[in-house]
Amino acid sequence: MRKISAVIIAMNEEDNLGRCLDSIKWVDEIIVIDSGSTDRTREIALKAGARVYEIEWKGFGEAKRYGVSKAEGEWILSLDADEEMTPGVIEEIQAIIRDGATLPAYYMPRRTMFLGRWISHCGWYPDRVMRLFLRSRANFNEATVHEKVIFEGTAGYLRNEIRHYSYPTLEHYLRKFNRYTTLGAEEAYRSGKKGGWFALLVKPPAAFFKHYIARQGFRDGWEGFVISVLSCAAVFVKYAKLKDMKRKNQER
Numbered sequence: 001m002r003k004i005s006a007v008i009i010a011m012n013e014e015d016n017l018g019r020c021l022d023s024i025k026w027v028d029e030i031i032v033i034d035s036g037s038t039d040r041t042r043e044i045a046l047k048a049g050a051r052v053y054e055i056e057w058k059g060f061g062e063a064k065r066y067g068v069s070k071a072e073g074e075w076i077l078s079l080d081a082d083e084e085m086t087p088g089v090i091e092e093i094q095a096i097i098r099d100g101a102t103l104p105a106y107y108m109p110r111r112t113m114f115l116g117r118w119i120s121h122c123g124w125y126p127d128r129v130m131r132l133f134l135r136s137r138a139n140f141n142e143a144t145v146h147e148k149v150i151f152e153g154t155a156g157y158l159r160n161e162i163r164h165y166s167y168p169t170l171e172h173y174l175r176k177f178n179r180y181t182t183l184g185a186e187e188a189y190r191s192g193k194k195g196g197w198f199a200l201l202v203k204p205p206a207a208f209f210k211h212y213i214a215r216q217g218f219r220d221g222w223e224g225f226v227i228s229v230l231s232c233a234a235v236f237v238k239y240a241k242l243k244d245m246k247r248k249n250q251e252r
Contacts, residue, residue: 002097003028005073005135008050009063013081014040016165021048023085026094027077033067041081059144059183068139076135078149080164083110083131088160093132096156105133105149106156112164114173114223122217122227123210130155131162145183173230181234185241195242203239208232 006027010017011034021044024030030050034042035057045052055066068076075097079085089108096106109126112119119125130149133139138151167173188195211217212228220227 002075002100003073004075004077004093004097005071006030006077006079007033007064007067007071008045008079008081009033009035009060009067010037010041010045010081011035011057012037012039012041014044016082017041017044018048019084019165020079020081021045021050023090024077024079026090028073029071031067031070033063033070035063059142059147061140061143061147064140064147065142068135071135074135076133076138078131078133078140079162082165084163084165086160086163089158089162092158092160096132101156103156104137104151104153105130106158108132108158109161110164111161112166114167114227115170116168117220117223119220119223119227121215121219122212122224122231123215124227126161127164128157129162132158144187145180146187170226177230177234177237181237181241184234184238185245188238188242189245193242195239195246199239200236200243204232204236207235 004027006024006029008017008020008031010032021030030045030048032045032050032052034045034052034054036054042052051070053066053070055063057063064078067078077093107128107130110129111125112127133149133151137153138149140147141150167176208228208231211231212225217224217228
């Protein structure tokens with residue numbers, strides 16, 4: 001049977017990493033890419049038998065590419081530390097490897113927990129993410145945020161989901177909110193986006209409409225409403241930060 005390597009990027013993930021590692025005990029090797037954790041992340045990874053590599057953080061794409069470069073397996077299972085494999089998706093992956101599948105990569109649905117509730121709408125489910133690919137035929141791009149797996153050919157789609165324990169509290173969400181809006185603004189700045197008044201005035205309410213109405217976030221109750229409002233705010237803050245970056249550059 002062809003070998004499979006699990007690659008996980010992590011920073012201060014002691015609350016999540018153990019659950020993730022428990023769900024991938026069946027793989028041939030586990031690689032954890034740590035970007036400066038100050039908690040028990042490294043200890044937990046080593047106790048689970050993972051190989052741990054310390055890196056200086058330069059973005060999601062580069063961190064994941066580094067992890068892939070350290071893998072020895074023919075197949076790569078790329079996970080975030082706050083994700084968990086379910087028994088159904090494990091069986092599907094094992095069947096793919098056992099049967100000698102030739103597709104270069106596979107998407108799988110991902111269900112996210114927000115403030116203690118599994119979200120089924122808001123555009124959050126099915127959040128199909130590419131988590132399995134052949135190392136010889138695919139790899140991550142170097143995007144700082146919103147990294148993607150680049151491959152040639154046709155991808156497959158798995159039926160069973162993985163679980164994403166991303167936002168247990170609003171405080172946790174807002175910590176990520178600041179980081180991701182900054183990364184998004186920096187990426188927009190590098191790509192030459194204007195970030196003018198149109199983006200600030202039109203795109204945030206459009207984001208709320210998309211999540212709450214078009215993608216039926218109202219069916220997820222209070223949590224769906226909060227997600228939609230915060231998505232609106234995230235768009236506004238990203239473009240406000242972009243506008244501020246351009247102002248500072250002009251002053252220099």
